[in-house]
Amino acid sequence: MSASTSRTARAWRSLRADRAAVAGLAVVSGVVALGALTFLDATFFDRGLIAAVYYDPTSPAFAPLQAPSPAHPFGTDTLGRDVLARVLYGAKVSVQVAVTAVVVAAVVGSLIGVLAGHSGGAVETVAMRAVDVLLGFPALVLAIGVVAALGFSLNNVVIALGIVYIPQFARIARSSALAESQEAYVDAARVQGYSRTHIVLREVLPNSLSPLLVQASLLMAFAIIAEASLSFLGLGVQPPTPSWGGMVSTGADYLTTAPWISLFPGLMIFVTVLAFNLLGDGLRDALDPRESPERRF
Amino acid sequence: MNYARYVAVRVLQTLPVLLGVSLVVFVIVRAAPGDPVVNQLGIEATDANIARLREQYGLNDPIYVQYLRWLENVVQGNMGRSITRGGRPVTELIASRLPATLFLAVASMLVAVVIAVPAGVVSAVRKGTTEDRAVTFSALAGVSVPNFWLGLVLILLFARWAQVLPPGNYVDPLVDPVEGLRHVILPAVTVGTAFAALIARQTRSSMLDNLSEDFVRTARAKGLPSRTVIVRHALKQSLLPVVTVAGLQFGYLLSATVVVEQVFAWPGMGRLIYRSVFQQDYPTVQGAVLVVAALFVLVNLVVDLTYSYLDPRVSAS
Numbered sequence: 001m002s003a004s005t006s007r008t009a010r011a012w013r014s015l016r017a018d019r020a021a022v023a024g025l026a027v028v029s030g031v032v033a034l035g036a037l038t039f040l041d042a043t044f045f046d047r048g049l050i051a052a053v054y055y056d057p058t059s060p061a062f063a064p065l066q067a068p069s070p071a072h073p074f075g076t077d078t079l080g081r082d083v084l085a086r087v088l089y090g091a092k093v094s095v096q097v098a099v100t101a102v103v104v105a106a107v108v109g110s111l112i113g114v115l116a117g118h119s120g121g122a123v124e125t126v127a128m129r130a131v132d133v134l135l136g137f138p139a140l141v142l143a144i145g146v147v148a149a150l151g152f153s154l155n156n157v158v159i160a161l162g163i164v165y166i167p168q169f170a171r172i173a174r175s176s177a178l179a180e181s182q183e184a185y186v187d188a189a190r191v192q193g194y195s196r197t198h199i200v201l202r203e204v205l206p207n208s209l210s211p212l213l214v215q216a217s218l219l220m221a222f223a224i225i226a227e228a229s230l231s232f233l234g235l236g237v238q239p240p241t242p243s244w245g246g247m248v249s250t251g252a253d254y255l256t257t258a259p260w261i262s263l264f265p266g267l268m269i270f271v272t273v274l275a276f277n278l279l280g281d282g283l284r285d286a287l288d289p290r291e292s293p294e295r296r297f
Numbered sequence: 298m299n300y301a302r303y304v305a306v307r308v309l310q311t312l313p314v315l316l317g318v319s320l321v322v323f324v325i326v327r328a329a330p331g332d333p334v335v336n337q338l339g340i341e342a343t344d345a346n347i348a349r350l351r352e353q354y355g356l357n358d359p360i361y362v363q364y365l366r367w368l369e370n371v372v373q374g375n376m377g378r379s380i381t382r383g384g385r386p387v388t389e390l391i392a393s394r395l396p397a398t399l400f401l402a403v404a405s406m407l408v409a410v411v412i413a414v415p416a417g418v419v420s421a422v423r424k425g426t427t428e429d430r431a432v433t434f435s436a437l438a439g440v441s442v443p444n445f446w447l448g449l450v451l452i453l454l455f456a457r458w459a460q461v462l463p464p465g466n467y468v469d470p471l472v473d474p475v476e477g478l479r480h481v482i483l484p485a486v487t488v489g490t491a492f493a494a495l496i497a498r499q500t501r502s503s504m505l506d507n508l509s510e511d512f513v514r515t516a517r518a519k520g521l522p523s524r525t526v527i528v529r530h531a532l533k534q535s536l537l538p539v540v541t542v543a544g545l546q547f548g549y550l551l552s553a554t555v556v557v558e559q560v561f562a563w564p565g566m567g568r569l570i571y572r573s574v575f576q577q578d579y580p581t582v583q584g585a586v587l588v589v590a591a592l593f594v595l596v597n598l599v600v601d602l603t604y605s606y607l608d609p610r611v612s613a614s
Binding site: 129130134139140225259281 | 313317321322325328330437438440441442444449452453457548549552553556559560574586589593
C-alpha cells in the first residue's frame with residue numbers, strides 16, 4: 001500500500017513540475033467540465049441553460065451569417081445559430097465519444113492482452129492473430145467500414161472507435177503481463193492457491209496499469225480527431241446535434257463569405273487534442289521514468 | 298536465422314493476416330443494413346424478382362460458401378460490379394482511382410521528409426535551445442491539428458485570399474506534370490503535416506542516440522568539420538529507423554487521404570469508399586476497403602523486410 005502510494009505521489013510531483021503537462025491538464029479539465037455541463041443541460045434542463053444564447057428564429061439578433069461581434073463573439077452560422085454556443089455544446093459529443101470509446105477499448109483490449117500474455121498457448125495465438133488482423137487496416141478506414149455496417153450514429157461511432165483501438169491496448173497489456181508473469185509475486189500467489197482469474201485481475205493487471213494509462217491519454221487525442229473526422233464526413237453524429245467535425249463541414253461551403261463557421265470549431269479540436277497530447281507526454285514521463293524524456297519529444 | 302528463411306517466415310505470417318482482413322471486410326459488408334438485391338432492383342423489387350436474383354447471386358447458400366466463393370473471385374481479380382455506377386466492374390473503378398491516392402500519398406511523404414528531417418537534425422544538434430523547443434512544439438501541434446480543418450485553412454489562405462495555388466482538384470501528373478504538381482501542393486501539405494511531425498520526432502531521437510556514440514566522438518576528435526560529422530556520420534546512421542517509421546506510418550497516410558480527398562475533391566480511393574458508403578454500393582466498399590487494407594499490410598511487410606536486410610540484427614533475433 002505505502003509503496004504504491006509513494007509511487008503515485010512521486011508521479012504526481014513529476015507531472016506537476018512539467019509546465020506543458022499542467023497546461024494540458026488544465027485545458028483537458030476545462031473541456032471535460034464543459035462536456036459534463038452541456039451533458040447535464042441536455043439531459044436534465046432540456047437545453048435551458050444554453051438556449052438563451054443559442055438560437056431564436058424570431059429574433060433579428062439571430063440573423064444568419066453574422067460576422068463575429070460582441071453579441072456573437074464567434075459569429076452566427078447559416079441558420080443564425082450562435083457559433084460560440086454551438087462550439088461549447090460540441091464539447092459534449094467530443095468528450096463523450098472519446099472517453100467512452102477509449103474506456104471500452106482499454107477494458108476489452110487490456111483483458112484480452114493480459115489473458116493472452118498470462119495464459120500463453122492457443123489462447124494467446126488466437127487472440128494476438130485477431131489483433132494483427134485489426135491492425136491490418138488503416139484506423140480510419142476500419143472505423144468507416146464499421147460505421148457503414150452499423151449505421152450512422154453517435155453510439156456506432158463509439159463502437160467503431162472502440163474496436164479500432166482494442167489492438168493498441170491488447171498489445172501493451174500482453175507484453176506487460178508477460179513481463180509481470182515472471183515476477184516473484186505471481187509465483188507467490190500461485191503457490192498460495194489463488195485462481196488464475198484472481199491472479200490475472202488482482203495481481204497482474206494492476207501492475208500493468210501505468211503503460212495502459214499513458215496509452216489511454218494519448219489515444220484520447222486520436223479519438224477526438226477520429227470522431228471529428230467521421231462527423232466531418234457526415235458518418236458520425238447527425239445534425240442538428242452540434243459536433244465540432246460537423247460544424248467544420250457545414251462551414252466548408254461558406255469558407256470565403258463566412259470563414260468563422262469552420263474556423264472556430266476546428267480551432268477548438270486543435271486546442272483540445274494538443275492538450276491531450278501534452279498531458280499524455282507528461283504522464284509518460286511521470287509514470288515511466290525509465291524512458292528518458294530527452295530521447296523523444 | 299538466415300535472411301531467406303526470415304523472408305519466407307514473414308511472408309507466411311502475412312497470409313493469415315490477409316485472410317483475416319478479407320474475412321472482416323466480408324462480415325462488415327454482410328452486416329450492413331439494407332438488402333443489396335432490393336437496392337439493385339429498385340422499383341422492380343417484386344417477390345419473384347428478389348427470389349430470382351438471390352438465387353442467381355448465390356445469396357441462399359450458407360455464409361461460408363458465399364465467403365469462399367467471393368474470396369476465390371477476388372483472388373482472380375474479380376470483385377463484382379458496382380451497384381450504382383452503371384454496373385462497372387469494381388476492379389476497374391479501383392484501378393481508375395488508385396493512382397490519384399498513391400500520387401497524393403507519395404507527394405505527402407516527400408513534403409513531410411523534406412521538412413521533417415532537417416528540422417529533426419537541427420532540433421537534436423541544438424538540444425535545449427529555442428530552435429529545439431520550436432521544433433518540438435511545432436511537431437506536437439502538427440500531430441494535433443485535424444487535417445480536414447488544416448486543408449480548409451490552407452484553401453482559404455492560398456487559394457481564396459492569396460490566389461497563388463489551386464484548391465486541390467486532381468490533374469494527372471503524367472498528362473500535365475506542372476499543373477499536376479501545382480494541384481497536389483495543398484493536399485500534400487495537409488496530409489504531410491502530421492506525418493512530418495512523426496518523422497521529425499523520430500529523426501530527433503535517433504540523432505540524439507547517435508550523437509553520443511563513440512564513432513561520432515571519434516570523427517569530431519579527428520578534427521572533421523561539424524557539418525561533415527553531423528551529415529555524413531550521425532545522420533547517415535540515424536536514417537534507418539527514420540525510414541522504418543516513415544514506412545510503418547503508411548497506414549496513417551492512407552487514413553488521412555480518406556478525409557483529405559473529400560476536402561480537395563480528389564478522385565482517389567478515399568472518396569470512392571466514402572461515396573460508396575453513402576450510396577450503399579457494397580461491392581465497391583468491399584473491394585476498395587480490401588485493396589486499401591491489403592496495400593497497407595504489404596507495405597508494412599516490405600518495410601520490415603527492407604529494414605531487416607539493412608540491419609541483420611533484426612532477422613537474427
